[in-house]
Amino acid sequence: MSLESTAPQEPQAGIVESAEEVRKMLRQALLLAAEQGGRELCWLDADFATWPLSDPALLEALSRWALPHRRLHLLATDYEPLRRVHPRFVQWRQFHDHVITAGAYDPADALERSQPSPQGVVLAPGLLVMKLWTPVRASLSLRDAREEAMAREWFDAIEQRSATSFASSTLGL
Numbered sequence: 001m002s003l004e005s006t007a008p009q010e011p012q013a014g015i016v017e018s019a020e021e022v023r024k025m026l027r028q029a030l031l032l033a034a035e036q037g038g039r040e041l042c043w044l045d046a047d048f049a050t051w052p053l054s055d056p057a058l059l060e061a062l063s064r065w066a067l068p069h070r071r072l073h074l075l076a077t078d079y080e081p082l083r084r085v086h087p088r089f090v091q092w093r094q095f096h097d098h099v100i101t102a103g104a105y106d107p108a109d110a111l112e113r114s115q116p117s118p119q120g121v122v123l124a125p126g127l128l129v130m131k132l133w134t135p136v137r138a139s140l141s142l143r144d145a146r147e148e149a150m151a152r153e154w155f156d157a158i159e160q161r162s163a164t165s166f167a168s169s170t171l172g173l
Helices: 019-036 056-065 080-085 087-095 145-161
Strands: 014-016 040-044 071-076 100-104 120-124 128-134 137-142
Touching (some): 019 128, 019 137, 120 145, 128 145
Parallel strands (some): 040 071
Antiparallel strands (some): 040 120, 128 137
16 A cells, blocks of 8 residues: 555645535545644534544544644533544543643634634644534635634634633542
């Protein structure tokens, strides 16, 4: 098997408008961000249930990415669906707690007053911004500093108002 066939296929920038294309673009964007992303990845979704977070190739790529100086910022309104649907990711999260910050946000905080707000975001600074508008519509920008700056400002504002959530383990008495 050649190395080319195992490398993530770089997604095409633009807009997709079908559930299958959105899932494909999301998987490609996540793989690319894990393989080529820098020190930081930022993900936002209501619950991450429809994301391909149980994908073995993605988890392997994230494991290689998860060095101590890196950070994966997660923001969700509810992590319970993620726990139920993606037990492999939850296990990965336990092993890589050192790189993860997770917050719960109020959905009202994600609404942009001046323009439409995406339902989900994948931000890999210097590489890509993917916005999930609906389950059947998404947009992707590659190496677009303006789009990245706007997405980063929006994400940071939500993160600042979020509360710590999605602990790597639950302690009980």
